[in-house]
Amino acid sequence: MFNDYIRLVVGIDFGVKYSTFAYAHVSVPNDITVHNRWLECLECKIPTALKYDESFNLKSWGFSAFERPKRKKENSGIKLVVENFLLHLSNMEHKPHLPEGLHYKQAITDYLREMGNVIKETLHSCWLDIDFFGNVLIIMPIPAEYDDKAKTIIRECMYNALLINQRDSLSLQFITKYDAASVHCIYGTSALREFNISDGSTFMIVDCGGGTVKLITRKILENEKLGEITGRNEGFCGGNFVDDEFIKFLCRKVGPSAIDFVRNNHYVQLQYMIQEFCRRVKFPFTGQREDFRPFDLDLEVVCPAIKQYVKGSEFDEMEEIEWCIELDFEDVKAMFDPVIEKILQLIRTQLNAIRSCEAMILVGDFSQSRYLQTRIKQEFYQRNINIIIPQNPTTTIVEGAVQYGLMLNELDYLNKYRIKTNFPRVFEKTYGIKITRKWNSGDPIECKHPDGMINVFLRIAKQGDEIPTDTGISMIFSSNFISRNSLDLFVTDEYDVKYCDSPGVNLIGTFKINTPSTFKNNAISITLFFDDIKIKVVAQEVDVKTGWKYETALDIIH
Structure with missing residues (x-):
């Protein structure tokens, strides 16, 4: 067992924009x-960025990939800065x-080699x-949409990258x-207990990252087990969109074409300019005028190459x-407000979909924004929701990964060489199959088949149904309800x-239904159960007389 030799637990938060590790x-x-x-x-975090030469030899990574530009002519040789490569593992259409x-x-x-x-x-x-x-x-925390291939x-x-010595380690x-x-x-925190959030209570995790803001509402079950009671909700309104507003x-000052050039x-100079904005303006911004100090952005220092691309009246004004x-207070506030309003609307939508919520916990990089924290507190104060902000919201996930690994090491968790969590799961969608029955007067006439039958949706699992990991929801029915030698989910x-x-x-x-033609009235069982971060669907045919059995399975991403 692992607990015979594991001495250290390392959590690696490998993010699209920033990464870190804890131990x-x-x-x-x-x-x-x-x-x-x-x-x-x-x-605490380092940019998920790489810089290559023209032969794709790695030259630098992290902060060094965005080295400070020089007033003099940049060093010769092509330098390629690569970001967002982790998104190639996502299910987004345009990588x-x-x-x-x-x-x-x-x-x-x-x-990973450099981080390793x-x-x-x-x-x-x-x-x-x-x-x-x-x-x-x-322990590596990954997005929920990652499938087995990812x-x-x-x-x-x-x-x-030499972080494990066997692929299936x-x-x-x-x-x-x-x-x-x-x-x-x-x-990992006493915050919930301090606010009397205990068994039977619900709380919402608001993960404000760079690109997306993701919400999930969970229920604390008996013995501090976790239950997921609503579907996930997310939107593209993370902290990077404030950078886009910057x-x-x-663009309004120097012209869009100059920024494009x-x-x-x-690209390195552009990123350096964004980092300067974040460090000196975005991160300290509280939304309070008395806290704000005007910021002067000297383009000749932070982005000297831009001068050659500014033309016309914009050039005259910049000269x-x-x-x-x-950048004055109103300029910066106008960069934050449209992004924060989208986050507030996302939270409103989630709250309107559930019965109660005792606490809201802000995690993720953008949750460090004091202006965002203030706006959320102001917006939801009347709903009597406790707004909880961890000591360091940006490291919540990586610390949770280490805590999870420590919990595993204390348990006898090896079962058929798989790790199992004790977190109950919830179906976020409704699943069903197509069956054929007789048309009746309450059905749409346009759906009636020439033989007087109709195809209907037979529900197997309803959105919100909660089951422990690796147990299933099953339904058994006769093969007479199947119109052809297949079963659609x-x-x-x-x-x-x-x-x-x-x-x-x-x-x-x-x-595919493989029932032999000589068998009549076979029983068909459909079972949906959670397997790690997937739903596994098992279809099984059984002849009630001979015991002949056939089973097939399908994995779908939850």
Whole structure:
């Protein structure tokens, strides 16, 4: 068992924009350290960015990928800054562009290798006798939408980056970011208990990241187990959109074409300018006029290349102010407000979909914004919801990952070489199959078949149904209800529907039915159960007379 030799647990929060890691020794589980001593600066997170030369040799990573631009001519040689490569593992339709000749797996591996070197050096500086492959359990929180293919790719990249010594190593385990945040909220902080949030209470996790804001409402069950009681909700309104508003502001000053030229030809300078804005304006902004100090953006210093692209009246105006743009309070507030309003609307929608919510916990990088915190408190104060802000919202997920690993190490959790959580799960959608029955007067006449039959939606699992992990919801029915030698599985966001062609009902899979023609009235069982972060659907045919049995399975992403 792992607990015979695991001495250290490491959580790796590998994010689209920023990444970090944390660790703890199993002998002192309450002492979790989030790494904050990167080579470039004392920060808890480092940019998920790489810089290559024209032959795709890695030159730098993290903060160094956005080196400070120089007034003099930039160094010769092509430098390619690569970001957002982790999005190639997502289910988004249009993946981010990568330079021709660079595969996203190489970028993932290169970044993990560099981070892995820092992890190993850090651990060995504290515990000289640690065998990294033998004594370290790695927990990686991942987005809930990652399927088995994505996890397999991460394992392959972790193996190639020398963070595990076997592709199927049990020393690497995954947890969804939602569950990691929940673990920290329940077991890693006393905030819930301080607000008397206990068994039977519900709380909402508001994960404000860079690109997306994700919400999930959970119920605390008996013995501090977690139940998910509503579907997830998310929107593209994270902190990076404030940066986008800053760029729009610059476009109004120097012209959109100048910004486009800088983005295409001097990307490092553009990113450095954004980082300066974040460090000196965005992060300290409280929304209170008395706290604000006007900020002068000297373009000749932070983005010297831009001067060659500014034309016409914009050039004359910039010359007049000596290329120094002042951002006042109203300018900055106007960058925040449209983004924050979208977040507030997202929360309103989630709250309107549930019966009660005793607490709201803000996690994620953008949750550090004091202006966002203030607006959320003002908006939902009248609803008597406790707004809880962890000491460091940006590290909640990685700390929760370490806590999860420590919990696993204390348990006998090896069962058929798989790790199982004790978190009950909830179906976020309604699932059903298509069956055929006689048409009746209450059915739409246009759906009636020539033989007097009609296809209807037979619900198996309803949105909101809660089950423990690896148990299932089953339904048994006669094969006479199947119109052909296949079984169609449908999904909808509605709680209940009657027909498979109703609006919002979508086909997600088809099972082949192999019942021999000599068998009549066979029993067909459909079972839906959670398996890690998927729903596994098992269809089984059984001849009631002979006992002949056939089983097939289908995995769908929850």
